[in-house]
Amino acid sequence: MDTxxxxxxxxxxxxxxxxxxxxxxxxxxxxxKQEGSAPFRDITRQVLFxxxxxxxxxxxxxxxxxGYSTLERHQHMHAxxxxxxxxxxxxxNRVFEVNEHDLVTIPALAWHQFRAPDDxxxxxxxxxxxxxxxxxxxxxxxxxxxxxxxxxxxxxxT
Amino acid sequence: MDTxxxxxxxxxxxxxxxxxxxxxxxxxxxxxKQEGSAPFRDITRQVLFxxxxxxxxxxxxxxxxxGYSTLERHQHMHAxxxxxxxxxxxxxNRVFEVNEHDLVTIPALAWHQFRAPDDxxxxxxxxxxxxxxxxxxxxxxxxxxxxxxxxxxxxxxT
Numbered sequence: 001m002d003t004x005x006x007x008x009x010x011x012x013x014x015x016x017x018x019x020x021x022x023x024x025x026x027x028x029x030x031x032x033k034q035e036g037s038a039p040f041r042d043i044t045r046q047v048l049f050x051x052x053x054x055x056x057x058x059x060x061x062x063x064x065x066x067g068y069s070t071l072e073r074h075q076h077m078h079a080x081x082x083x084x085x086x087x088x089x090x091x092x093n094r095v096f097e098v099n100e101h102d103l104v105t106i107p108a109l110a111w112h113q114f115r116a117p118d119d120x121x122x123x124x125x126x127x128x129x130x131x132x133x134x135x136x137x138x139x140x141x142x143x144x145x146x147x148x149x150x151x152x153x154x155x156x157x158t
Numbered sequence: 159m160d161t162x163x164x165x166x167x168x169x170x171x172x173x174x175x176x177x178x179x180x181x182x183x184x185x186x187x188x189x190x191k192q193e194g195s196a197p198f199r200d201i202t203r204q205v206l207f208x209x210x211x212x213x214x215x216x217x218x219x220x221x222x223x224x225g226y227s228t229l230e231r232h233q234h235m236h237a238x239x240x241x242x243x244x245x246x247x248x249x250x251n252r253v254f255e256v257n258e259h260d261l262v263t264i265p266a267l268a269w270h271q272f273r274a275p276d277d278x279x280x281x282x283x284x285x286x287x288x289x290x291x292x293x294x295x296x297x298x299x300x301x302x303x304x305x306x307x308x309x310x311x312x313x314x315x316t
Contacts, residue, residue, distance in 0.1 A: 011265060014249045018259035027261075048261055049237035055213035055287045058237055079207035079216055081283075083259075091172045101176035101241075103185075103206055107169060125239075127285060129213045 011051065022062060022084050022123050024048065032061065033070065038137055039158050042067030042116075050130070057130055062123035063087070063116035068157045071113040076132035078106035084123035088155065089114045093146070095155045098122075111138065111146060113156060169209065180220060180242050180281050182206065190219065191228065196295055197316050200225030200274075208288070215288055220281035221245070221274035226315045229271040234290035236264035242281035246313065247272045251304070253313045256280075269296065269304060271314060 016025045023029065024046065032043040042064035049058040061069065062084065071090070086099040092110040104124075106112045116122035138146065138158070147153040174183045181187065182204065190201040200222035207216040219227065220242065229248070244257045250268040262282075264270045274280035296304065296316070305311040 012261075012263050014252065014263055014265075015254045015256065016261040016263075017257065018261075022259065024259075024261055048239070049263070049285065051235060051237070051263075053235045053266060053287075054237055054285070055289075056285060058239075058285055077209060077211045079209070079212060081206070081216075094172065096173045098173065099175065101180065101182075103170075103174040103176075103182055105170050105172055105174075105207070105209075107172075108211060125283075127207065127212070127214060127216055129211075131213075 012049075022046075022060060038070040038072065038135070040068060040070045041157070043069055048125075055130055056127050059126050059128070060123060061114075061126060062121055063114065064121055065116055066118050067121075068115040069113055070135065070137070071111060071156050071158055072135035072137055073109050073111045074133050074135045075108050076129050077108055078104075078112070079127040080104040080106065081125045082122070083125050085116065085120050087114060087116045087122035090152060090155055093149055093152055095151050098124075111142070115155070115157070170207075180204075180218060196228040196230065196293070198226060198228045199315070201227055206283075213288055214285050217284050217286070218281060219272075219284060220279055221272065222279055223274055224276050225279075226273040227271055228293065228295070229269060229314050229316055230293035230295055231267050231269045232291050232293045233266050234287050235266055236262075236270070237285040238262040238264065239283045240280070241283050243274065243278050245272060245274045245280035248310060248313050251307055251310055253309050269300070273313070273315070 019025050027046045030045045032045050044062050046060045082098050082100050082102045090113045177183050185204045188203045190203050202220050204218045240256050240258050240260045248271045
């Protein structure tokens, strides 16, 4: 049967060329998250690899100028490579400058957030386990603790 | 104890910048495989992410001009993104032209081989399950079957 579910679960074609800057043939440009589920700004998601035979997924997230990802944490780790542009990220209690092809490891339960600069987009690959826990948002007490550090306080967007 | 095993298994620093073209801080440039274990030419391996908490590994392979990976197959799938240059690859019984950022899916048991052009390097990211089977090399009968196709016969290096 050729139902939409079958299509969704079908293996991708062998080759999916990049068609435009960080847009791929046959890969849907998706919302980052459900609207209203968590704070974020001007960010899109593309799922590049998601296969029952693969224990991980590879996704590509891109922020427009001034965009940022949700400030969150979770038990699963993130394996990140910056794939477009440059920007900054919070991991744990430190803010890092990041550039194209840099590798970022986000350990279990580390608070993290990515931000594009105001004048250019920034995108990154993110590999995660296919089976993983849901992100946690900071409580007011968590935010107070994060804001005890001046650099972190100036960086985070909530 | 600070043994070399501890170091090997220690979590990487949060940020590992790209230091030179597709070379990363704190990532060893390794041989592709054991010498003599299988046919290949002018190819290096860097393991970018390999963590007990991650169900997959992300590796980066780069071929010098004229280099090629081993013609092989295995049960585990490969999730590939070209990260440097352009070239060609065999997947199954087809030869594809590939360019930077293109995505290549190598299904279970598909014969595959990557080749850089003669005048430039080509590199690719490859995500695989952390637990996986060993590659199989083609038997003489497998090679005869592959060479029944003229384009494949012209492409493969053994």
